[in-house]
Structures are given as structure tokens and as C-alpha cells.
Amino acid sequence: MVLDEDTPTPLPADIVSTVQALVDLFTTHLERLVTDATPSTLAQSRAVAQARSHVVAELGEAHATALSGILGVLRSHRLDDPAARSTAVDLAVNALIELRNDSQWGTSPVWEEPARQAFSHLSDSLKTLLSHSAVRLELDPPGDDRSLTSATAHAARVFVRAVVLAALRQSEVRRIRVGWQLGLAELVATVRDDGPGIARDDLGVSRIAQRVEAQCGSFELDAVPGWGMTAKLTLPLALSEAAATRTARPLPSPTHGGTAGAADPLAGLGARELEVLERLALGERNRTIARELHISESTVKFHVANILSKLSLGSRGEAAALFHSATAM
Numbered sequence: 221m222v223l224d225e226d227t228p229t230p231l232p233a234d235i236v237s238t239v240q241a242l243v244d245l246f247t248t249h250l251e252r253l254v255t256d257a258t259p260s261t262l263a264q265s266r267a268v269a270q271a272r273s274h275v276v277a278e279l280g281e282a283h284a285t286a287l288s289g290i291l292g293v294l295r296s297h298r299l300d301d302p303a304a305r306s307t308a309v310d311l312a313v314n315a316l317i318e319l320r321n322d323s324q325w326g327t328s329p330v331w332e333e334p335a336r337q338a339f340s341h342l343s344d345s346l347k348t349l350l351s352h353s354a355v356r357l358e359l360d361p362p363g364d365d366r367s368l369t370s371a372t373a374h375a376a377r378v379f380v381r382a383v384v385l386a387a388l389r390q391s392e393v394r395r396i397r398v399g400w401q402l403g404l405a406e407l408v409a410t411v412r413d414d415g416p417g418i419a420r421d422d423l424g425v426s427r428i429a430q431r432v433e434a435q436c437g438s439f440e441l442d443a444v445p446g447w448g449m450t451a452k453l454t455l456p457l458a459l460s461e462a463a464a465t466r467t468a469r470p471l472p473s474p475t476h477g478g479t480a481g482a483a484d485p486l487a488g489l490g491a492r493e494l495e496v497l498e499r500l501a502l503g504e505r506n507r508t509i510a511r512e513l514h515i516s517e518s519t520v521k522f523h524v525a526n527i528l529s530k531l532s533l534g535s536r537g538e539a540a541a542l543f544h545s546a547t548a549m
Contacts (some may be wrong), residue, residue, distance in 0.1 A: 234537050283394060286311065307398045310434035311348065335362045336406075346398065349381075355388065360399030360410075368407065372455055375435055376400070376409050382428050383411040383451045389424075390415040402457070409453045418518055425451070426526055427491070438490050443518045485546050488530050494525040502542040 223232060223239060231239075290308045339361045348358045368376075379527065380398060387393055393415040401408045428437040428451075437455040463532045486494065492513075506524070510517040533539050 238243040292491050307352070331374045332367040332369055334365050335400065336343055336365045338368055338377065341399070342377045344383060345381060350383070350396075353388075354485055355393055358395065358396045360397065362402050364402040366402055366457075368457065372407055372457055374455070375437075376407055376455055376495040378435075379409060379432055379453050379455075380409050380430060381426075382431075383453070386424050386428065387411065387413040387415060387449065392416050405457055407455045407457060409455070411451045411453075412448060414448045415441045415447050417516070425522070426529065429526060430530075433488075433490055438492070441519055442515050442521055443522070444516045445518065464487075485531070485542060489527060489544070493523050493527050493530075496520060497527050497539060497543050499525075500524065500536055501543040503540075 223242075238432060250484075268270065290311050294304055294308055295387055304370055339359075343359050343361075346357055384396060384398065387396055390413070393413045395414045397410075397412045399410045401410075425441055429441070432439040432453055432455070436454060439454075440452040441449065442452075443449040477492075486497070489497065495513060499512060504515050506520040510520045513520075524539075528534070528536075531539060532540065
């Protein structure tokens with residue numbers, strides 16, 4: 221609602237009071253619409269907000285990929301200035317074309333894409349990103365060529381590209397291996413590097429994990445000092461249906477209690493994070509947890525940091541107390 225008064229003289233008091241009454245009536249009506257909104261309306265609003273958040277994040281990853289590729293070309297010692305400028309222009313044009321295709325994807329109906337074709341599109345973008353880099357790219361395309369929904373194929377490409385960008389932030393990386401495998405009901409994407417093998421949160425991996433889990437998938441990171449980092453992303457093949465029917469995750473062990481219908485404060489944690497939290501609540505140290513779960517100690521630290529962040533807690537003790545409280549419901 222817009223009220224416009226272009227006269228230079230102040231408005232009379234009675235008109236001001238009338239305008240104020242109209243504004244109050246308008247805002248009260250909007251507040252009532254929000255307060256009395258039906259569950260379906262609220263769910264639709266949340267879905268729209270979540271979709272907008274995903275689009276913004278994906279566009280950010282696309283821009284980061286394009287800029288990294290262009291900077292890699294301009295910094296390359298193997299190209300002279302004219303060749304570097306020409307290549308940078310080609311990369312920018314390709315990025316604009318990809319951006320246009322992404323915008324068309326967002327408004328098009330759901331379609332299907334063969335898994336190998338979807339992986340080929342990912343490979344092309346990664347090859348462009350690393351074409352003038354010292355990092356060697358190795359690719360393992362899926363052996364199964366079943367069709368993927370557009371949502372699953374697009375999400376897998378976005379998340380893998382984000383992990384590759386995170387790996388490239390480590391100066392010690394010389395090789396990155398990307399592979400896809402199709403299970404009965406899920407797509408498993410794996411990204412491995414030969415970097416220092418330290419799960420540092422400043423690489424942005426935590427944000428990637430949260431976005432994967434928001435898409436009803438799972439994210440596991442295993443970092444072995446001196447050997448590199450391995451990221452495993454699992455997405456349901458029917459991603460759009462899974463997102464529509466998503467419910468709070470139950471605790472994985474039958475020993476975890478719970479009252480039917482009660483809100484689960486641990487519902488936002490992934491399966492591996494719940495395993496780490498359960499052992500943390502038993503007072504086990506990182507080294508013991510790593511040995512029991514067959515992962516590295518730095519990976520345990522990464523999961524603990526994620527747990528504290530997701531639960532908005534400040535210490536391991538608070539996390540243990542919340543776990544015991546939740547399982548005693």
C-alpha cells in the first residue's frame with residue numbers, strides 16, 4: 221500500500237489520523253493473514269523460501285566456478301597475454317550460456333536425463349574449471365545409465381562442483397577424482413583429493429553438508445592426514461518426491477527412546493553425526509570414536525563441529541546433555 225501526497229504544505233491533523241488508521245487496518249489485516257494461515261499455505265511459503273535459498277546458493281557456486289576458471293587462466297604461466305585474454309573471454313561466454321540454461325531449468329517442467337549424460341555435463345564443467353590448472357582431474361562415470369530426474373541430476377552436479385571448489389582451496393592438491401554410482405534408490409557421488417587430509421571448516425564443507433541434508437541426502441567426509449580427503453554425497457533418485465514428503469529423521473538405534481508425536485531435537489542431524497553424538501555422550505574421546513567408526517580423528521572433529529553448530533551449542537558437554545535428554549523422552 222502506497223499513499224502519496226505531493227503538496228508542500230503539512231497535512232491537517234484529521235487527515236493524518238485517518239491515514240494512520242488506514243495503515244493500522246492494513247497491517248492488522250496482514251498480521252491476521254499470517255497468524256491464521258492454513259498449514260498448506262505455510263508449507264507452500266516454506267517451500268518457496270527453501271527453493272529461493274537453493275537457487276541463490278547454486279548461482280553462487282556457478283559464479284565461483286566461473287571466476288575460479290577465469291582467474292586460473294589469467295594466472296597461468298603457460299599462456300601468453302593474448303591467448304590468456306581470449307581463453308578468459310571464452311570461459312566467460314560459456315559461463316553466461318550455462319547461467320541461461322540454469323535459469324531455463326528452474327522454470328521448465330520436470331524431465332529426465334540419462335545418468336551418463338548428466339555426468340558428462342558435470343565432466344565438461346569440471347574440465348573447463350581445471351583446464352589451465354596444475355590439478356589433474358580423474359573421472360569415473362556411472363556404469364548404470366538409468367534416467368535421473370532433473371532435480372537429482374542438477375543437485376548432484378551442483379554439490380559435486382561445490383566440493384571440488386572446496387578441494388581446490390588447498391594449495392597442496394595435485395589430483396582430484398570424481399565418480400558417480402547408482403544404487404537401487406540413490407545416487408552416490410564421490411570426490412577424492414590427494415591434499416593434506418585435514419577437514420578444515422574454512423573450506424565451506426559444513427555449508428555443503430547442510431545443503432545436501434536439506435535435499436534429503438547425506439554427506440560424509442573422511443580426511444586422513446597425508447593421504448587426502450574423501451567426500452561422499454548420497455542423494456535419493458526421486459529427489460523431488462523425497463523433498464515433498466520429508467519428515468524428521470528418527471534416531472538410528474532401537475535403544476533410543478522417544479514419545480510418539482514429540483518433537484525430536486536431534487532431527488536435523490545426519491546418520492553419521494548421530495553416531496558420533498551417541499559416542500560423545502558416552503564420554504568417549506575423538507580418537508576412540510574414530511577407531512570405532514573407522515574414520516580419521518580429523519573427521520570426528522569435523523562432525524563434532526557440525527553437531528555443535530546445528531544444535532546451537534557451545535560445548536561437548538551441552539551436546540551430551542541434550543542427547544541424553546532427547547533419548548529419555
